[in-house]
Amino acid sequence: MKKKIAIYANGWGADNVALFIRGIEYYLADKNSDLFTFLSYGFYSMSKGDEDAENKVFDIVDADRFDGAIVFSNGLNSTSEAERIVARAVKAGVPVVSLGIHFPGASFVNVNSYIGMRELSQHLVYEHKVRDVVYLAGNEGNPDSESRLGALSEVLEEVGGKVRTIHYTNWATDRTVEIIDEFYSSKDKLPDAFVCANDYIALAACSELENVGINVPDDVLVTGFDGIKDGKTFYPSISTVVQDYFAQGEACAEIILKKIEEHSTAPTERLIASRFLPGESCGCMDSRNSRLERDNACRKNYFARTEKVFFDGHLTNMENALFSCAHATAIARTMTGFYKADHFVEGGTFAVLGESSYAASIYNDEVSLTRGSFSDHLKPVVALYDGVDLDIDTFCRNDLVPGYKESDKLRNFFYVAIHSDEVLYGYFIIENVIARIEDFTLEVYRRSFRDSLDKFRQNMRLEYLNQKLMELYTxxxxxxxxxxxxxxxxxxxxxxxxxxxxxxxxxxxxxxxxxxxxxxxxxxxxxxxxxxxxxxxxxxxxxxxxxxxxxxxxxxxxxxxxxxxxxxxxxxxxxxxxxxxxxxxxxxxxxxxxxxxxxxxxxxxxxxxxxxxxxxxxxxxxxxxxxxxxxxxxx
Structure with a gap:
């Protein structure tokens, strides 16, 4: 019997999450295993109800249905959510590995980001004579963000420098833009460098500094952390610390597989080194071949634009198919027909599992929309497995995937929740979408599907209420x-x-x-x-x-x-x-x-x-x- 391993991650990590999952897949490719990846797209500025609904994706399948679990803890938007997921697995007696944050009962894999950050800080201080730094942090209390700040502060103190101010971005680019604008409006003296807790913050900072007329690196230096793709092709290329998420994924997979085979939940630890990678944003213009990176990105850009045209057209056709339904009860039949004919975006294994309350509440005022948690049994809107329509009326969420059967190859099924604020509409399961995590089109797809369901429900509800009103009149x-x-x-x-x-x-x-x-x-x-x-x-x-x-x-x-x-x-x-x-x-x-x-x-x-x-x-x-x-x- 194949080993079933759950992965819990946040899709906003994009490049890092993709590399991490690829590392897991690479190690387990010939190890008689299947993966079930639960992706949240929660972020810090979400409302509480919206965030709670987003994280319900982690509860779709009970922990004891898996042989092991891997949690990308330091990538989730809440340390408490990571702790909850780990504790649930520990309670179920399932071996679990936590990435980046140490929790009781869980094995631990981490990058020694302190080493890479210290290398970056020493480079700034000794190569570029940096003494005055503004630190753009993640969220307050995040262990990664605080560790990077600690390494930076120690190196600055060696030469009498200091971190002038700390600004918490909550990992959001829009907040980063606001901070740069506030700094520019204050007329304060520019620091020697803006040191950022990750590359996305650094990219946003560079872009907004340019918008207000401040040149990077001539007027001020900027550094990031993580080594994402966009940071390599951006101008100026981002000076950063590479954490090697692929190696972290491999390490997590190796540990969890060993725990499963040994029937052990005893925690073990693994530490992986990080390294500094200089770039143009700190003034090291010839430190790496950024021009080649950009040339390659330009070559791929045409195909990316062409793919986007087809992708956007597919989303439009999907919405048109949904809106062609005269009644909510026709959604499953209509959408199954659509996806059977056209699933080049989704692939041959794709399921949308819906809450029955979505349709029922349109026509019955006594039926409430689903909140709090997914129902045990859901209504398949569409259920394809290896291109075959399964034609099933109900699906139990703990049965993993509609039509699931073991095969010789490693398979990875991705779960994403569909919700409108705190209301749960259902979720979809899709296979082989790592590239769509990297370019965010998986989230675009989910939002488009959600928005279409919102509009369809509003239209059907309005039509129903008009009929009720007509009933009162007639x-x-x-x-x-x-x-x-x-x-x-x-x-x-x-x-x-x-x-x-x-x-x-x-x-x-x-x-x-x-x-x-x-x-x-x-x-x-x-x-x-x-x-x-x-x-x-x-x-x-x-x-x-x-x-x-x-x-x-x-x-x-x-x-x-x-x-x-x-x-x-x-x-x-x-x-x-x-x-x-x-x-x-x-x-x-x-x-x-x-x-x-x-x-x-x-x-x-x-x-x-x-x-x-x-x-x-x-x-x-x-x-x-x-x-x-x-x-x-x-x-």
Whole structure:
């Protein structure tokens, strides 16, 4: 049996996460294993509800369903979330490796970022005579960010320099831009260098410094940390520290595999070296072949643009397919058809598992949207496995992947949550998407899918509420039949449409017998009961496609397309028998019956519907008159 290993990471790490996962895959390629990678796209400026929903991706499958777990702890947007994931695995007795942050019960892999940061700091201090530094940190308390600050401060102190100020960016580029703008507006003297906690912050800092007229590296030096791809092709190329996430992934995979094979959860530790890589942003213009990096990036750019055109077109087609659904219950059938025909973006193994509350809550005010955690069973919107449509009605989240079966090769299934703020719509599972993590198109795909679901739900909900509002306008509150406004908006158009198709309509007029006698002798509440009783009999007997109307106080109309007069006779007979059965069952204190008359319309005639109703009323009156005469009753 193959070993099943879970990976928990944050997709915003992009290059680092991709390298880390590639390192894991490389080590486990021939080790009879499968990977299940749970990606969050949470970030620090998210609302609490949005962040909580985003991190629910980590809880989709219970920890004890896996043989081992690897947590990219220092890449998650919350140390407490990493701690929670690790603790859950430890509690389940599953061996777990934590990357970058030490937690009780977990093995630990880390890069000695202090060494690389000290090399960077020494380079700045001794090669470029840096003494005055502004440090652009990550989030306050983050161990990586604080370790890098510590190494920098120690080296500066050796020569009497110092870190002038510390600004917390929360790893966000927009906050970095704000800090640079605030610094520029303050007219403070430029530091010798802006030292940044990672390369993304450094890229944002360089860009905004250029925007306000400050040149890097001529006016001020800038450094980063991590060694991401964009930092290599940017101008100026970012001076950085390379952490070798590929090697970290390999180390985590080696440790977890050994723990699984030894049936051990005893923690072990592994430390990997980091190294300084000088670049143009600190003034080392010829330190590495940045020009070659840029040339290669330019060559790839054309193909990237072409791919983006196809990718964007696919997202548009996906949204159009969704919006073609006339009802939420048609989503699964429609989207399965779309993905079976076109899944070049998603690949042959792709599943969207939805919360049933998404559709149900549109049409039922008593159904709440899902919050807090995913349901145990979800509705497959689409479920493809190796290109085959699985055609399943429900899926248990702890069954890992719809249609999952072991094979000879290593497979890696990626899970991403679909939610709108704190509301959980579901999640999707997709295979072989490391490149889409690197260029962020996986997150673009998820957001596009989420936004389409949002808009579709809003449209369907608005249509439903409009229908409810129309029901209030067109329905009689006492009987539930259509009222005179319903007659105007439904019956008259039905009449015109039928005659346009050269079809006849049956117009049945019904009137309660002795209604005045019931009201005068038994009261109007009993009169209302009589009206409802006749209406119920009409609703039970009238064909579904016909329209039943309360036309007046105790008068009713039944109108429907019909070419056979015998059908109308049967309807009237069944309705009269239905009234008798209800009266017997209810033990009413008064006699209750109704007289009926009908007329068949002629599509070649110029008569209006109102004129046909008058004819049906006349026929009904004759039947009533004959009934009264037979009983010796005077109206």
């Amino acid at each position: 329905r009689d509150s006492l009987t539930g039949l259509y009222n005179r406004f319903g007659y105007e908006t439904l019956a008259i158009p039905m009449f015109k449409e039928a005659h346009a198709k050269n079809k006849s309509l049956a117009v049945v007029f019904v009137d309660i017998n002795r209604m005045k006698h019931i009201n005068d002798n038994f009261g109007h509440l009993q009169g209302d009961l009589a009206i409802r009783t006749i209406a119920n009999a009409i609703l039970q007997q009238a064909p579904e496609s016909w329209i039943a109307i309360r036309y007046g106080g105790d008068e009713y109309l039944i109108i429907g397309e019909c070419d056979d007069e015998n059908e109308v006779k049967e309807l009237v007979a069944h309705m009269e028998e239905g009234i008798k059965k209800q009266v017997r069952r209810m033990s009413l204190p008064f006699e209750l019956s109704a007289s009926c008359g009908y007329i068949m319309t002629d599509p070649t005639s110029s008569l209006t519907l109102a004129e046909y109703i008058k004819q049906a009323d006349d026929v009904m009156y004759e039947h009533k008159k004959q009934s009264y005469e037979a009983e010796g009753y005077k109206r």
